[in-house]
Amino acid sequence: MLKRIIIATALVITSAADPTAQPAAQPAGPSTITAIRAGRLIDPETGTVAVNQIVIVEGERIRELGPNVAVPAGARVIDLSKMTVLPGLVDAHTHMAMTYKEVPENNVYYLTYVLDSTPLRAIQAASNALQLLSSGFTVIRDVGNNGNYADTALRAAIEQGWMPGPTVIPSGLIIGGTGGQFTPTPEMAKQHNLVYPEYLEANTPDEIVKAVRDNLLFGAKTIKICVDCKPWGYSVDEIKLFIAEAAKGGAKVDGHVQTRDGGQRAIDAGIHVISHGQQLTPEQHEQMAKKGMYLASTDTPFTAYRGSAEAQKRAADQLRSAWQKGVNITFSTDMDYWNERMKKDNGQWMSRGDPTLNFLLTWKAAGIPAKDTLKAITINGFKAADVQAERGPINAGNYADLIAVAGNPLEDIDALRDVQFVMKNGTVFKKDGVITLDHSLNPGPVNGWRRR
Numbered sequence: 298m299l300k301r302i303i304i305a306t307a308l309v310i311t312s313a314a315d316p317t318a319q320p321a322a323q324p325a326g327p328s329t330i331t332a333i334r335a336g337r338l339i340d341p342e343t344g345t346v347a348v349n350q351i352v353i354v355e356g357e358r359i360r361e362l363g364p365n366v367a368v369p370a371g372a373r374v375i376d377l378s379k380m381t382v383l384p385g386l387v388d389a390h391t392h393m394a395m396t397y398k399e400v401p402e403n404n405v406y407y408l409t410y411v412l413d414s415t416p417l418r419a420i421q422a423a424s425n426a427l428q429l430l431s432s433g434f435t436v437i438r439d440v441g442n443n444g445n446y447a448d449t450a451l452r453a454a455i456e457q458g459w460m461p462g463p464t465v466i467p468s469g470l471i472i473g474g475t476g477g478q479f480t481p482t483p484e485m486a487k488q489h490n491l492v493y494p495e496y497l498e499a500n501t502p503d504e505i506v507k508a509v510r511d512n513l514l515f516g517a518k519t520i521k522i523c524v525d526c527k528p529w530g531y532s533v534d535e536i537k538l539f540i541a542e543a544a545k546g547g548a549k550v551d552g553h554v555q556t557r558d559g560g561q562r563a564i565d566a567g568i569h570v571i572s573h574g575q576q577l578t579p580e581q582h583e584q585m586a587k588k589g590m591y592l593a594s595t596d597t598p599f600t601a602y603r604g605s606a607e608a609q610k611r612a613a614d615q616l617r618s619a620w621q622k623g624v625n626i627t628f629s630t631d632m633d634y635w636n637e638r639m640k641k642d643n644g645q646w647m648s649r650g651d652p653t654l655n656f657l658l659t660w661k662a663a664g665i666p667a668k669d670t671l672k673a674i675t676i677n678g679f680k681a682a683d684v685q686a687e688r689g690p691i692n693a694g695n696y697a698d699l700i701a702v703a704g705n706p707l708e709d710i711d712a713l714r715d716v717q718f719v720m721k722n723g724t725v726f727k728k729d730g731v732i733t734l735d736h737s738l739n740p741g742p743v744n745g746w747r748r749r
């Protein structure tokens with residue numbers, strides 16, 4: 298009996314230690330070839346349109362494209378010859394597993410953390426992912442406030458093919474000095490069992506290194522830090538330490554910036570993305586442009602459910618300054634709220650995509666041309682997310698992520714509000730304005746929490 302137990306244990310250990318025992322991720326079916334006939338194909342990098350193009354998709358990736366590409370025998374043909382085809386959209390700053398409300402928490406987001414569990418928030422994130430994909434978002438940077446790593450779980454679930462969704466670039470927990478963005482009571486800070494782990498605390502160089510490593514271990518693909526949530530914040534050297542440690546795990550650093558001084562420290566340290574940055578001066582925008590930094594200024598529009606005319610004007614003025622100075626501006630929202638007024642004209646609830654795309658109101662108020670807004674919501678977003686080498690631009694070899702709209706967003710950016718077609722990783726998710734889930738839901742591969 299003892300011997301049998303030893304053999305069984307040995308077998309378990311062998312298979313657990315053998316990396317080949319885990320099945321590699323495979324597409325659900327055999328490699329299919331799809332030919333997409335695009336009436337107009339937009340390259341947002343150059344702001345140009347090519348007419349009557351054919352895009353050949355093989356499996357998950359784009360094989361070739363052009364006006365005279367031969368359609369392989371037996372290929373499935375998707376006719377978008379009356380549509381405009383373009384890359385998927387990017388929200389460079391959002392929170393998928395965070396929704397504070399008027400009832401019961403009166404928009405006090407401390408309370409959301411106490412009242413809503415991480416599992417509930419993770420399921421909400423999955424629903425939000427479907428809604429955003431339906432609105433054409435194929436990449437999102439999900440930068441914190443997701444409970445106990447609901448964001449990295451969402452990425453894993455989508456990667457494993459359990460559900461369709463945008464490619465998620467999760468930050469894991471936001472790293473800050475004690476309290477993070479909160480001002481905890483001494484009891485909260487000591488006990489760490491109420492509203493924690495919404496933030497990961499790091500006050501010293503050793504703690505910074507550990508916090509970055511923890512987040513990377515738990516699946517973060519970017520590191521989000523509180524540059525100046527407290528008057529002491531992080532120094533230039535400390536931000537540089539974040540950048541160096543994150544780089545070991547292939548991640549870049551995004552800094553929440555709410556003061557001019559904090560912005561300067563982030564610029565001097567050469568951070569990849571500045572989030573918010575509403576206090577930055579035109580001179581600081583100029584420095585950002587010189588360094589090729591990305592700005593996610595989360596420009597809240599004035600709508601029936603949120604914001605004010607004055608706040609939108611301030612946001613638009615800041616955005617215009619950044620654009621004029623040549624900063625790599627991204628489309629970013631900080632969408633993390635809900636209320637009873639978030640209904641469409643026909644009385645139906647808005648999807649998460651509707652208020653997200655309403656941020657275009659601020660871009661229009663800033664007077665930014667549609668061509669530059671389109672570049673910000675695609676190309677600049679792919680680069681801020683650091684995925685552009687294999688995902689985003691409609692190039693041969695890239696993952697086949699593309700959308701189609703009826704109008705021409707280079708002339709009228711609001712054409713993006715009516716996404717009729719969505720393909721993600723070569724699989725059609727939406728066609729003729731209708732979501733088709735038949736090929737998008739799979740039980741596997743099931744790799745669990747361990748990442749490949």
Ligand SMILES: [Zn+2]
Nearest residue numbers: 390392440631
């Ligand atoms: Zn945010």
